[in-house]
Amino acid sequence: MSGYPQPPPGYGYGSAQPPSSQGYASHHGGPPSSQPYSAQYGAPPTAQPYSAQYGAPPTAQPYGARPHAAPSAPSYGGPSPAPASAPGGYPPAPGSYGNPFASLMPSSFPPGTDPNIVACFQLADRDNSGLIDDKELQGALSSYNQSFSLRTVRLLMYTFTNTNARKIGPKEFIQVFHSLQNWRAMFEKVDRDRSGKIDTNELREALMSLGFAVSPVVLDLLVTKFDKTGGKSKAIEYDNFIECCLTVKGLTEKFKERDTTYSGSATFTYENFMLAVLPFLIA
Numbered sequence: 001m002s003g004y005p006q007p008p009p010g011y012g013y014g015s016a017q018p019p020s021s022q023g024y025a026s027h028h029g030g031p032p033s034s035q036p037y038s039a040q041y042g043a044p045p046t047a048q049p050y051s052a053q054y055g056a057p058p059t060a061q062p063y064g065a066r067p068h069a070a071p072s073a074p075s076y077g078g079p080s081p082a083p084a085s086a087p088g089g090y091p092p093a094p095g096s097y098g099n100p101f102a103s104l105m106p107s108s109f110p111p112g113t114d115p116n117i118v119a120c121f122q123l124a125d126r127d128n129s130g131l132i133d134d135k136e137l138q139g140a141l142s143s144y145n146q147s148f149s150l151r152t153v154r155l156l157m158y159t160f161t162n163t164n165a166r167k168i169g170p171k172e173f174i175q176v177f178h179s180l181q182n183w184r185a186m187f188e189k190v191d192r193d194r195s196g197k198i199d200t201n202e203l204r205e206a207l208m209s210l211g212f213a214v215s216p217v218v219l220d221l222l223v224t225k226f227d228k229t230g231g232k233s234k235a236i237e238y239d240n241f242i243e244c245c246l247t248v249k250g251l252t253e254k255f256k257e258r259d260t261t262y263s264g265s266a267t268f269t270y271e272n273f274m275l276a277v278l279p280f281l282i283a
Contacts, residue, residue: 107171155246197235
């Protein structure tokens with residue numbers, strides 16, 4: 001927000017070119033391809049060694065610096081169409097939010113959907129309404145040997161509906177299911193010691209690959225906040241890793257809407273600030 005000191009160059013969300021190797025989440029649900037998770041807005045820096053100076057700017061101008069030209073501003077982080085039709089990577093293509101009340105409208109599974117996904121949804125949809133709520137989604141996801149907190153589940157629902165209705169249909173269920181596969185792939189990529197947790201340096205690497213070069217102060221706050229031991233172990237488990245990344249992504253997205261000049265500074269009214277932040281605090 002305006003009036004606050006500018007962060008040092010190199011922090012924020014950037015727009016570096018994606019690497020030539022396979023990136024994170026090829027089409028929102030499938031295996032990785034040539035574009036990383038945040039290919040639409042701020043891909044990870046190219047060939048920058050992990051041991052480079054902490055917070056060093058990526059190859060392209062980072063968010064918060066003075067870019068030569070403002071990058072394009074496609075939709076970032078909204079729900080995508082069916083997985084096979086989202087070539088740009090996760091998050092999906094622009095304009096996919098559509099009707100803000102779409103989460104209240106039952107959809108249907110497209111032809112060719114994995115029968116296991118359909119069966120999982122139908123098992124959770126006990127009243128056969130074509131919609132499942134947050135607790136039903138939590139139960140459905142837990143059937144795949146991975147428990148998720150209600151907060152993480154609600155953040156996932158908010159990401160793919162842009163509402164707090166806390167109900168999703170088959171279309172959003174597919175998106176959530178495949179996005180979790182992508183989150184798992186990213187978590188395992190940075191968890192090199194296979195401890196089931198990622199430390200501060202590994203979280204920094206993950207956020208950089210998503211296009212977010214946060215400062216050391218913010219990084220420490222994130223680890224402390226999302227560490228289940230209250231900051232004692234200085235490490236984040238898979239469930240909280242998703243919650244952390246969704247929070248950083250969502251808040252950056254809201255800030256971008258006000259930072260029209262890509263200067264790293266924005267002006268909010270009190271009302272707009274509360275509406276931007278509260279969904280991520282009360283999920």
